Amino acid sequence: xxxxxxxxxxxxxxxxxxxxxxxxxxxxxxxxxxxxxxxxxxxxxxxxxxxxxxxxxxxxxxxxxxxxxxxxxxxxxxxxxxxxxxxxxxxxxxxxxxxxxxxxxxxxxxxxxxxxxxxxxxxxxxxxxxxxxxxxxxxxxxxxxxxxxxxxxxxxxxxxxxxxxxxxxxxxxxxxxxxxxxxxxxxxxxxxxxxxxxxxxxxxxxxxxxxxxxxxxxxxxxxxxxxxxxxxxxxxxxxxxxxxxxxxxxxxxxxxxxxxxxxxxxxxxxxxxxxxxxxxxxxxxxxxxxxxxxxxxxxxxxxxxxxxxxxxxxxxxxxxxxxxxxxxxxxxxxxxxxxxxxxxxxxxxxxxxxxxxxxxxxxxxxxxxxxxxxxxxxxxxxxxxxxxxxxxxxxxxxxxxxxxxxxxxxxxxxxxxxxxxxxxxxxxxxxxxxxxxxxxxxxxxxxxxxxxxxxxxxxxxxxxxxxxxxxxxxxxxxxxxxxxxxxxxxxxxxxxxxxxxxxxxxxxxxxxxxxxxxxxxxxxxxxxxxxxxxxxxxxx
Numbered sequence: 001x002x003x004x005x006x007x008x009x010x011x012x013x014x015x016x017x018x019x020x021x022x023x024x025x026x027x028x029x030x031x032x033x034x035x036x037x038x039x040x041x042x043x044x045x046x047x048x049x050x051x052x053x054x055x056x057x058x059x060x061x062x063x064x065x066x067x068x069x070x071x072x073x074x075x076x077x078x079x080x081x082x083x084x085x086x087x088x089x090x091x092x093x094x095x096x097x098x099x100x101x102x103x104x105x106x107x108x109x110x111x112x113x114x115x116x117x118x119x120x121x122x123x124x125x126x127x128x129x130x131x132x133x134x135x136x137x138x139x140x141x142x143x144x145x146x147x148x149x150x151x152x153x154x155x156x157x158x159x160x161x162x163x164x165x166x167x168x169x170x171x172x173x174x175x176x177x178x179x180x181x182x183x184x185x186x187x188x189x190x191x192x193x194x195x196x197x198x199x200x201x202x203x204x205x206x207x208x209x210x211x212x213x214x215x216x217x218x219x220x221x222x223x224x225x226x227x228x229x230x231x232x233x234x235x236x237x238x239x240x241x242x243x244x245x246x247x248x249x250x251x252x253x254x255x256x257x258x259x260x261x262x263x264x265x266x267x268x269x270x271x272x273x274x275x276x277x278x279x280x281x282x283x284x285x286x287x288x289x290x291x292x293x294x295x296x297x298x299x300x301x302x303x304x305x306x307x308x309x310x311x312x313x314x315x316x317x318x319x320x321x322x323x324x325x326x327x328x329x330x331x332x333x334x335x336x337x338x339x340x341x342x343x344x345x346x347x348x349x350x351x352x353x354x355x356x357x358x359x360x361x362x363x364x365x366x367x368x369x370x371x372x373x374x375x376x377x378x379x380x381x382x383x384x385x386x387x388x389x390x391x392x393x394x395x396x397x398x399x400x401x402x403x404x405x406x407x408x409x410x411x412x413x414x415x416x417x418x419x420x421x422x423x424x425x426x427x428x429x430x431x432x433x434x435x436x437x438x439x440x441x442x443x444x445x446x447x448x449x450x451x452x453x454x455x456x457x458x459x460x461x462x463x464x465x466x467x468x469x470x471x472x473x474x475x476x477x478x479x480x481x482x483x484x485x486x487x488x489x490x491x492x493x494x495x496x497x498x499x500x501x502x503x504x505x506x507x508x509x510x511x512x513x514x515x516x517x518x519x520x521x522x523x524x525x526x527x528x529x530x531x532x533x534x535x536x537x538x539x540x
Contacts, residue, residue, distance in 0.1 A: 057084025062416025352427025354391025435494025
């Protein structure tokens with residue numbers, strides 16, 4: 001037999017943005033080795049894609065699945081919606097590097113990224129973390145970034161101080177080591193401790209190391225509200241220009257439900273376009289929802305986090321510091337991302353609690369919780385953080401659909417879920433982790449015609465593969481790795497909602513990872529054909 005698998009009679013959207021064409025796809029040894037009209041009898045395994053679209057596997061270019069790779073009994077929600085590759089290590093939060101001195105601090109600070117699950121944290125480097133994940137079995141491909149926050153914490157803990165020359169040199173060494181071990185670049189989360197304490201010079205210094213290794217810099221900028229985003233985007237562009245690093249702005253948006261926030265995304269996109277004309281290699285990712293999700297503790301000003309999670313909880317328990325935190329939440333919108341002021345308590349819901357047991361407050365907004373408890377919403381916020389030791393995920397309304405679509409449709413925009421996994425039965429996660437890519441293809445391509453099919457697929461496949469340097473991936477071409485999705489363009493739709501987020505999409509016939517069928521008719525197979533990719537070779 002000439003091929004291990006043939007996908008026949010599909011309408012191919014190849015990931016380049018070009019015209020749709022009909023072709024059979026022959027797969028052998030994990031790669032596409034035939035594309036066109038293939039004779040019968042050339043494979044014992046055939047998949048009929050008549051009436052279906054065949055595209056490259058979707059690339060989630062902003063994922064927080066780092067710890068989920070080590071957990072068992074998860075739902076494989078990304079795979080079920082056609083994702084064959086995830087870019088992990090976002091927003092400065094990575095499981096590596098880890099220093100012995102600050103190992104417990106790193107574990108505690110990342111606990112919220114997989115509520116209810118605790119891992120051994122018995123690794124130090126990317127190489128050791130990759131080995132642990134690979135041993136657990138990968139259903140699809142992983143592209144790791146190294147997190148600035150993790151690097152800083154490995155050297156300085158949660159200190160708000162500027163690094164000494166020796167500390168900065170150690171940070172450079174850890175970034176270089178991670179790049180040599182296979183990181184594709186550096187990420188930052190400049191609203192999260194301890195990264196929020198870093199000045200632009202520190203970031204630029206580390207980005208020079210990344211640029212020398214031909215990596216990229218993905219940044220959750222220092223501010224995404226209307227009053228902060230201009231300076232924050234400018235900082236990212238200046239870092240890219242000064243260091244020579246390729247720039248990816250994470251989950252681009254303008255947060256806020258106020259008149260000053262609506263429509264401002266046009267101005268931000270205009271600045272990005274200008275930067276590209278000036279030679280800065282800048283792109284961005286976004287997700288097709290008007291609600292976001294992150295740690296509930298981000299509602300507390302940054303200074304209160306300086307001693308880590310234990311210090312934050314202690315500050316909330318202390319009457320004087322608790323009063324100072326309340327003051328800043330009520331009055332300060334200029335120096336930090338004050339989402340209480342820009343979105344309001346009714347917009348902020350509890351998504352998951354770290355202790356991993358059902359609780360009636362999950363799914364409720366802070367205003368409703370406060371009313372139920374007969375206290376003010378700020379007091380309710382503080383008490384929840386104390387009770388859960390700050391291990392809480394929130395979901396919050398933050399922008400309107402028109403602004404979201406403006407960013408999503410922009411030629412330099414890609415698609416990332418920004419999803420934080422929740423184990424089965426624990427919490428109410430954001431629906432983007434279960435439906436982002438089908439939502440674009442169903443709601444915004446087919447129903448609203450906000451995007452053409454070929455352009456939407458390009459944003460999900462070919463463009464991110466090119467940006468992140470994924471060799472021989474992201475296109476349906478001979479010689480490329482066979483990461484593919486077969487879906488019905490008339491039926492594909494997301495089913496996950498904010499009220500019922502764990503519903504898997506409809507309309508996906510099959511998902512192929514490195515030549516093996518990983519999903520067929522919504523069922524995940526037993527095959528584990530995923531790989532940890534490296535920049536030197538996207539094969540392994």
